Amino acid sequence: MIIAEVPLKLTLFGEHAVVYEQPALAMAISEKMIIKVKSNEKMIIKSNSLSIKGIKVDLNDLKLESEETGKILSYVIGALSYFKEKKNALIEIESPVDPSVGLGTSAAVIVGIVSAYSRFLGYELTNEEIAKISHNIELSIQGIGSRMDTYTTALGGLIYFPKDGGYEILDQNLELTAGYIKRVTTTKDILKYVRNMKEKNFEIFNDIINTIGKITDKAKNLIKDGNEEELGNLMYINHGLLMSLGVTYPLVDNLVSTAKNLGIRGCKISGGGGGGAIICTNDVKAEILLNTIGARIINCKKSEHGVMIKEIN
Ligand SMILES: Nc1ncnc2c1ncn2[C@@H]1O[C@H](COP(=O)(O)OP(=O)(O)O)[C@@H](O)[C@H]1O
Ligand SMILES: C[C@@](O)(CCOP(=O)(O)O)CC(=O)O
Ligand SMILES: [Mg+2]
Numbered sequence: 001m002i003i004a005e006v007p008l009k010l011t012l013f014g015e016h017a018v019v020y021e022q023p024a025l026a027m028a029i030s031e032k033m034i035i036k037v038k039s040n041e042k043m044i045i046k047s048n049s050l051s052i053k054g055i056k057v058d059l060n061d062l063k064l065e066s067e068e069t070g071k072i073l074s075y076v077i078g079a080l081s082y083f084k085e086k087k088n089a090l091i092e093i094e095s096p097v098d099p100s101v102g103l104g105t106s107a108a109v110i111v112g113i114v115s116a117y118s119r120f121l122g123y124e125l126t127n128e129e130i131a132k133i134s135h136n137i138e139l140s141i142q143g144i145g146s147r148m149d150t151y152t153t154a155l156g157g158l159i160y161f162p163k164d165g166g167y168e169i170l171d172q173n174l175e176l177t178a179g180y181i182k183r184v185t186t187t188k189d190i191l192k193y194v195r196n197m198k199e200k201n202f203e204i205f206n207d208i209i210n211t212i213g214k215i216t217d218k219a220k221n222l223i224k225d226g227n228e229e230e231l232g233n234l235m236y237i238n239h240g241l242l243m244s245l246g247v248t249y250p251l252v253d254n255l256v257s258t259a260k261n262l263g264i265r266g267c268k269i270s271g272g273g274g275g276g277a278i279i280c281t282n283d284v285k286a287e288i289l290l291n292t293i294g295a296r297i298i299n300c301k302k303s304e305h306g307v308m309i310k311e312i313n
Pocket of ligand 3 (some may be wrong): 104105106108149187
């Protein structure tokens with residue numbers, strides 16, 4: 001059996017702007033998705049965290065026969081379809097969180113399947129190759145998207161993504177308090193909404209994302225200097241700009257305002273938005289506040305490792 005352990009991720013700064021060639025900062029965390037692949041008579045996919053009504057899937061042809069199923073399984077099928085060679089397997093996905101919460105679950109599913117299924121077929125891919133292949137798969141499914149989530153979950157650590165491509169792994173650590181609330185929408189739909197806003201208000205949109213880019217670059221320097229106070233301020237500003245893009249959520253906007261009033265150094269939505277993940281500078285008050293809105297607290301200790309593949313006989 002092949003087991004891939006994939007860290008989830010938090011976006012610290014620059015979500016959405018990174019899709020439009022602005023920089024971003026993301027961190028792999030200790031919450032891990034586990035993907036197991038083992039030989040089987042038929043192709044079977046099992047997931048502990050998906051509930052699908054009226055499912056009809058033809059796994060021999062990797063064909064989805066209902067819209068609902070298509071949405072939910074599209075990342076799994078997309079990752080498996082990358083491989084022209086097929087060998088029947090039981091594929092088990094164990095996620096520590098609900099799907100679609102801004103923690104890179106889509107990227108983790110792809111990275112996990114690409115890693116485990118390629119090893120199952122006898123290939124040895126590097127983490128960099130896994131990141132690149134997974135990014136192309138995520139992009140082909142979503143139609144829009146950056147390299148941030150797939151690279152962060154495949155490579156691990158705290159990563160700065162510059163404007164002009166590539167990535168830089170930073171040595172520093174960040175102590176955060178984070179949690180998530182369930183969301184009704186998906187990143188794919190929010191990305192379409194943002195692209196629509198760009199088309200309607202081109203100049204204003206560009207000003208907003210350029211400013212987010214400047215915030216991200218400043219944040220990178222503050223992380224290097226260990227200036228948590230200023231970094232926290234930038235989290236509030238970044239949240240405000242995400243609100244102006246229309247990708248936040250009233251309950252989270254209230255929480256972020258309350259966090260500021262309580263003297264928490266920084267707080268913002270993290271990831272695609274519309275609910276989902278929220279990060280604050282490390283503070284017990286932040287944990288209490290997140291609990292008041294029913295958020296599930298997550299383990300956001302940095303994961304130095306990206307995806308790890310084990311073979312068990
Ligand atoms: N445990 C899981 N098993 C299978 N697919 C999953 C799982 N978690 C997430 N996904 C896939 O990822 C999609 C969510 O993607 P997205 O909205 O980008 O969420 P996130 O913001 O967490 O990355 C789900 O609709 C599903 O297709
Ligand atoms: C909004 C975006 O910047 C991050 C989305 O993250 P998530 O899927 O919500 O974890 C999209 C992207 O970078 O592809
Ligand atoms: Mg995603």
